[in-house]
Amino acid sequence: MQRIEHICFLQDSLYSPALKGWTGTHLQNYNLAKQFCKSGMKVSFVVASARVFDAVPEGYEGMGVEYVKTGEIAPFIFFWREVNQVLRRLSPDFVYVKGRSWLVGVAQAYAAGRDAEFIWGSNGEDGCDPWKFTIKAKRANVQPFRRLYRMTKGALEDLTYVRGIRQASFLVNQTKGQQEALAKHFQREGNVIYSMQEVPPGPFRKANPLFVLWIGRLSREKQPELFLKLVDACKTSNVAFRMIGPISATNEWAAEISRLAKVCDFRHLNWLDRDALLELVGTASLLVNTSSRGGDGIPNSMVEAWLREVPVLSYELDPDGLISRERMGVVAGASWLEFVLAFERLLDHRESLDALNHHVRARAIDLFAPNKVIAQYQRLLKIEPSEPGAFHNLDLNTLEPSRIDFAVTLR
Structure with missing residues (x-):
């Protein structure tokens, strides 16, 4: 035995x-x-x-x-x-x-x-x-x-x-x-070895008008002021903005959050339980990330978004080059001008954005699905499943999606 x-x-x-x-x-x-x-x-x-x-x-x-x-x-x-x-x-x-x-x-x-x-x-x-x-x-x-x-x-x-x-x-x-x-x-x-995430079954019904999301603790290393500045710059667009995460003890962004909530479709939610948060992510069209490049590894919020057909617009963080190399969204290279222009291009080209939505999910399944990651650990540790094939009975979490090979061009 x-x-x-x-x-x-x-x-x-x-x-x-x-x-x-x-x-x-x-x-x-x-x-x-x-x-x-x-x-x-x-x-x-x-x-x-x-x-x-x-x-x-x-x-x-x-x-x-x-x-x-x-x-x-x-x-x-x-x-x-x-x-x-x-x-x-x-x-x-x-x-x-x-x-x-x-x-x-x-x-x-x-x-x-x-x-x-x-x-x-x-x-x-x-x-x-x-x-x-x-x-x-x-x-x-x-x-x-x-x-x-x-x-x-x-x-x-x-x-x-x-x-x-x-x-x-x-x-x-x-x-x-x-x-x-x-x-x-x-x-x-x-x-x-990338950190795994459960693969949600879908389909994902995207909100109308377009819904843009920012997730994280409001702290200096996350640079939430850049998202607030983006909301202010694009407040006349037909877009709903949501910011999810607790404010730090300094509470330095509270005044701007309050002001923006009065002038455009912007809301800040201090906390959501995980199920409600993931359901909300599934309705988004774009996740905005403003973290500095020195802290986070591959944020859970990014992977959870990709698996729900949500590409990422990142101000500067490009973990392991995934966003640029795998075409999982757009990285602005810490340029404010490019950040705003990329945001506008993504929203102005709905067909390209829709194609990108499907692409990021397929690639995320390739990279982060549980069966892929656990197999890497088993090879590393030189262990065999006690019940051969046990971890292959995981529905969508063992999908072998065909690669989607296309380029998304935003002009």
């Missing part, structure tokens, strides 16, 4: 529609874990967090969940042993950690002591840079002695993940840029 492999995801929060506080990383881990589970592996989560979860899900898609309550102060010192003990009790064959945190060190220590494999994944374009917490502490606007304390604590936590990454069994990057940064800073070779 074939032995069932066990993989454990070690992280600081948990994706669930019933919970708040999760990020794109937690959603990506959830999607990946489900496919490992469907392929016949045993899957579990260990969540180490100072947060108190009101609704830790039971029967988590057939995956186990263990919760370790940690303290706020230096958990990598005071709760390392407790998390390691949970891992030893579960005894997984693989431990997966995404991102830079003290949990990287715990996972590596467990793997080294139990002849297990540690998989580390990067989660942003700066996600392979060292000294994350030290640099953050150095930039903090606090008194000098507090800054020194934070830098010391940050350096200790940095050293835990640096050692873990250097000794990981497998390294996974979202983009070639992350792969190059990993080689530069850690002298390790990563494997580029």
Whole structure:
């Protein structure tokens, strides 16, 4: 009888529609874990967090969940042993950690002591840079002695993940840029594997008039002011604009958001649950992204939009060259003039936009469908499905779409 492999995801929060506080990383881990589970592996989560979860899900898609309550102060010192003990009790064959945190060190220590494999994944374009917490502490606007304390604590936590990454069994990057940064800073070779997303069945009924969407946390690295400026520049066009995402504590965009809502078809929604958000994305004709190129890897919002026949107009971010190389939309090259002109061209050429809608979905299925991604992981980890072909029974998530080879010309 074939032995069932066990993989454990070690992280600081948990994706669930019933919970708040999760990020794109937690959603990506959830999607990946489900496919490992469907392929016949045993899957579990260990969540180490100072947060108190009101609704830790039971029967988590057939995956186990263990919760370790940690303290706020230096958990990598005071709760390392407790998390390691949970891992030893579960005894997984693989431990997966995404991102830079003290949990990287715990996972590596467990793997080294139990002849297990540690998989580390990067989660942003700066996600392979060292000294994350030290640099953050150095930039903090606090008194000098507090800054020194934070830098010391940050350096200790940095050293835990640096050692873990250097000794990981497998390294996974979202983009070639992350792969190059990993080689530069850690002298390790990563494997580029895109993060998967579930493939929605469609069809998608697009709103009329055209509906343009911006999604993200309103923070400086997301540059939401560029979208607001675009709305203002194009407010006389027959287009509905929607902005989805919480405003940061500084609330610096509130006045402009309020003003635009009075002069054109523009609305800002602070939060939508995931199902409602994805339904809204499916009605959009265009997703606008204004993030700076240094932070995000491949944003979940982009992939979710492409899978729903929504191309992307990006001010400067072109993750792994996907938008330009695969014709998944338009990148303005950080030029404000080109940004506005590209927006106007896309909306003025409805036939080209409609053709682009179908193209981006087909290419996104090729690149991000669960069966494609899980197969890459299985080759990397040298594991076979316990039930051969199990993960191929996933409806649209195993589609093999024919390639659509055409050029969309916007003049």
